[in-house]
Amino acid sequence: MLTAIAVAGLLVVLLPLLALLTRVPWQNLFTELSSESSINALKVSVTSSLLAATIALVLGVPLAWYLARGPKRVTRIVRPVVISPLVLPPTVAGLALLTLMGRNGLIGKLIYEQTNWAMPFTWTAVVFAGVFVGMPFLVLVVESAFRQVPVEVEETAQTLGANPNKVFWRISVPLARGGITSGLVLAWARALGEFGATLTFAGSMPGVTRTLPMEVYNAFEVDPQAAYSISALLVLVAITVVYLLKSKLIQAFAG
Amino acid sequence: MKTKLIAALVSTLALTGCGTSNNAGASAAPTQATTVTVYAASSLTKTFTELGKEFEAANPGTKVVFSFGASSTLAEQITAGAPADVFASASKKSMDAVAAEIPESKVFASNRVVVGYPVEKALTAVTDLNSATIKWIQCDHQVPCGAAADAALKAEGIAGVPISLEPDVKSVATKLKAGEVDAAIIYITDVIAAGSEFAALEFSDQAKATTKYPIGVSIKASSAAQRFVDFVLSPSGQKVLSAAGFGGAK
Numbered sequence: 069m070l071t072a073i074a075v076a077g078l079l080v081v082l083l084p085l086l087a088l089l090t091r092v093p094w095q096n097l098f099t100e101l102s103s104e105s106s107i108n109a110l111k112v113s114v115t116s117s118l119l120a121a122t123i124a125l126v127l128g129v130p131l132a133w134y135l136a137r138g139p140k141r142v143t144r145i146v147r148p149v150v151i152s153p154l155v156l157p158p159t160v161a162g163l164a165l166l167t168l169m170g171r172n173g174l175i176g177k178l179i180y181e182q183t184n185w186a187m188p189f190t191w192t193a194v195v196f197a198g199v200f201v202g203m204p205f206l207v208l209v210v211e212s213a214f215r216q217v218p219v220e221v222e223e224t225a226q227t228l229g230a231n232p233n234k235v236f237w238r239i240s241v242p243l244a245r246g247g248i249t250s251g252l253v254l255a256w257a258r259a260l261g262e263f264g265a266t267l268t269f270a271g272s273m274p275g276v277t278r279t280l281p282m283e284v285y286n287a288f289e290v291d292p293q294a295a296y297s298i299s300a301l302l303v304l305v306a307i308t309v310v311y312l313l314k315s316k317l318i319q320a321f322a323g
Numbered sequence: 324m325k326t327k328l329i330a331a332l333v334s335t336l337a338l339t340g341c342g343t344s345n346n347a348g349a350s351a352a353p354t355q356a357t358t359v360t361v362y363a364a365s366s367l368t369k370t371f372t373e374l375g376k377e378f379e380a381a382n383p384g385t386k387v388v389f390s391f392g393a394s395s396t397l398a399e400q401i402t403a404g405a406p407a408d409v410f411a412s413a414s415k416k417s418m419d420a421v422a423a424e425i426p427e428s429k430v431f432a433s434n435r436v437v438v439g440y441p442v443e444k445a446l447t448a449v450t451d452l453n454s455a456t457i458k459w460i461q462c463d464h465q466v467p468c469g470a471a472a473d474a475a476l477k478a479e480g481i482a483g484v485p486i487s488l489e490p491d492v493k494s495v496a497t498k499l500k501a502g503e504v505d506a507a508i509i510y511i512t513d514v515i516a517a518g519s520e521f522a523a524l525e526f527s528d529q530a531k532a533t534t535k536y537p538i539g540v541s542i543k544a545s546s547a548a549q550r551f552v553d554f555v556l557s558p559s560g561q562k563v564l565s566a567a568g569f570g571g572a573k
Binding site (some may be wrong): 166172188271276277278290 | 456490501504
């Protein structure tokens with residue numbers, strides 16, 4: 069009985085992916101992926117997601133450190149807020165970004181009035197959206213990794229004269245590097261796959277803000293072959309990422 | 324093959340028989356609710372919601388549910404088997420794409436794209452779209468409002484490019500209303516719906532900017548679906564459409 073349910077569960081995930089793969093024009097895969105619109109979307113996606121992952125790394129690791137070692141009464145409140153974009157509907161995320169950075173946004177209005185520049189519909193907006201949705205993954209995984217670093221090791225280093233900064237860089241970060249790598253890859257993959265927030269906040273302009281997921285959505289009506297080809301690429305990336313990470317993500321959620 | 328055909332005939336007869344007995348008992352028993360699922364172009368969101376309410380009021384026991392989106396997207400969904408009883412498209416092209424499911428259609432309204440802008444922006448001519456300081460958006464090329472925009476812009480000789488090609492007209496109108504852009508190519512009905520804070524500039528080639536809206540019933544739909552279409556085409560349905568700024572069926 070249990071096995072039957074397990075198999076049913078597997079099929080729910082497996083069958084749609086297999087069905088998708090049956091439509092992929094394997095012989096023309098390279099031609100489809102090297103069309104001008106695909107290449108444009110690929111460029112936007114790769115550059116923006118890499119930068120988003122880098123920013124998420126720079127900002128997210130110290131944040132994760134604080135969540136792991138900071139006072140409980142603060143982290144208890146901060147953690148759900150930081151992680152929330154993970155479960156937020158992407159369109160809501162897009163609206164949130166727009167209300168902050170749009171021409172009439174809290175910060176965006178000031179910038180627009182001073183410089184006549186607004187973030188929506190720019191490549192920067194794609195990056196911002198990527199950081200917003202991707203960083204929670206990194207924080208979640210890295211916090212869990214920091215928690216697995218024995219406090220005694222850090223304390224010993226401190227008694228031997230290392231200041232907290234040095235402890236962080238020389239002890240905690242090296243010991244948590246596996247988690248940091250996983251978090252970085254997950255944040256990148258999440259930024260790469262973002263659709264709703266990007267569409268709401270950054271629009272969809274070929275070569276500027278139109279990412280691979282948006283190209284799939286668009287091509288499905290115009291050129292299904294291209295849509296299936298890009299989908300195949302994204303499925304491949306997704307499976308590779310998860311395979312490389314093995315159970316790091318699950319550990320983080322459990323930890 | 325033969326047995327299958329007979330089986331199909333028998334079940335059809337059984338269904339018909341069942342239907343008849345239901346109808347006979349309809350006066351005594353409470354009427355069973357019928358649902359009409361209408362797939363309609365984004366630009367019809369406001370008017371069709373209103374028409375749906377009027378139709379329900381005039382036809383107790385019939386419920387109308389809507390799915391609004393870009394006509395090209397809806398057509399794609401219908402081809403893939405989406406349960407649409409009625410399809411109201413913003414272009415002939417998207418209606419033609421579902422000819423297998425909806426072989427017949429009738430034009431029930433027309434609309435035209437314009438350059439919508441917030442009044443404080445004080446645009447003076449359509450050619451303002453060529454200016455680099457004017458940030459504007461339109462629908463994507465395959466969406467009816469985008470196709471009309473492309474044609475009208477070309478006729479006008481506009482070389483400027485939008486900063487985004489949006490998936491449907493609702494998305495374009497929303498971003499204009501949110502103040503995120505200086506102008507947007509949307510339907511005149513959207514500008515009217517946006518209120519007095521927004522104004523419109525007309526394209527000189529009105530024919531190119533105009534799109535006709537066909538409506539049709541799925542071959543699988545019940546008679547209630549046809550009644551909804553008849554209502555849209557009726558004088559009271561047309562009144563709601565023309566109040567919103569839509570052109571007539573001709």
